[in-house]
Amino acid sequence: EVQLVQSGAEVKKPGESLKISCQVSGYSFTSYWIGWVRQVPGTGLEWMAIIYPGNSDTRYNPSFRGQVTISADKSISTAYLQWSSLTASDTAMYYCAKYGNNAYFDYWGQGTLVTVSS
Amino acid sequence: DIVMTQSPDSLAVSLGERATINCKSSQTVLHSSNKRTYLAWYQQKPGQPPKLVIYWASTRGSGVPDRFSGSGSGTDFTLTISSLQAEDVAVYYCQQYISSPPTFGGGTKVEIK
Numbered sequence: 001e002v003q004l005v006q007s008g009a010e011v012k013k014p015g016e017s018l019k020i021s022c023q024v025s026g027y028s029f030t031s032y033w034i035g036w037v038r039q040v041p042g043t044g045l046e047w048m049a050i051i052y053p054g055n056s057d058t059r060y061n062p063s064f065r066g067q068v069t070i071s072a073d074k075s076i077s078t079a080y081l082q083w084s085s086l087t088a089s090d091t092a093m094y095y096c097a098k099y100g101n102n103a104y105f106d107y108w109g110q111g112t113l114v115t116v117s118s
Numbered sequence: 119d120i121v122m123t124q125s126p127d128s129l130a131v132s133l134g135e136r137a138t139i140n141c142k143s144s145q146t147v148l149h150s151s152n153k154r155t156y157l158a159w160y161q162q163k164p165g166q167p168p169k170l171v172i173y174w175a176s177t178r179g180s181g182v183p184d185r186f187s188g189s190g191s192g193t194d195f196t197l198t199i200s201s202l203q204a205e206d207v208a209v210y211y212c213q214q215y216i217s218s219p220p221t222f223g224g225g226t227k228v229e230i231k
Contacts, residue, residue: 037168044211044222044223044224044225045160045168045211045213045222045225046222047219047220047221047222059218061219062219063219095167095168097167097168100170100173102156102173102215103156103215103218103220104158104170104173104213104215104220105158105160105168105170106170106173106179106180107170108167108168108169109167110167111167
């Protein structure tokens with residue numbers, strides 16, 4: 001059974017750094033792209049970035065390039081999304097999700113709620 | 119970026135009746151060389167992550183009931199729920215994946231009348 005298990009909710013202050021995680025099981029982590037999708041409360045879905053854990057190749061949505069960093073640790077089948085300096089506009093639910101055989105997401109994590117507030 | 123526009127924003131359908139959701143892309147999502155249509159649909163129930171319903175415009179995802187069907191070509195697409203069940207109450211999103219970055223529609227909320 002494919003599972004993507006994300007780290008827990010975070011409450012941070014503006015300017016702080018953060019790294020959230022997504023540990024997968026049930027499939028070959030290094031054989032499929034995995035990415036992150038943002039959902040601001042009450043709004044739609046935004047594709048942020050993806051990584052191919054097999055060779056660490058990355059792709060970013062230009063809207064998020066420079067704002068976040070995607071990474072992966074093959075040894076523990078875990079993908080990460082990190083911020084160096086959060087702002088209030090980063091408050092959202094973040095989902096990790098696995099690509100199928102093309103750029104659609106066939107499995108999703110449960111979501112990590114990030115709240116940035118002074 | 120390709121803009122995905124869904125309609126209506128919300129609809130209320132009686133149990134057992136048909137629900138139809140539309141999605142229009144600003145550019146074709148039909149690949150000229152392989153003739154595949156790069157369009158997916160997702161279902162998001164309250165408090166849950168999205169779930170893949172349809173990919174390649176008309177292929178059902180794993181475990182998706184056959185009352186869900188996808189159709190369309192080029193720039194105009196439809197998700198149809200042939201006989202609405204209570205468990206189908208959700209927001210539905212279309213997504214194109216022919217062009218990077220992949221983009222989603224704004225969502226259509228389906229409720230019971």
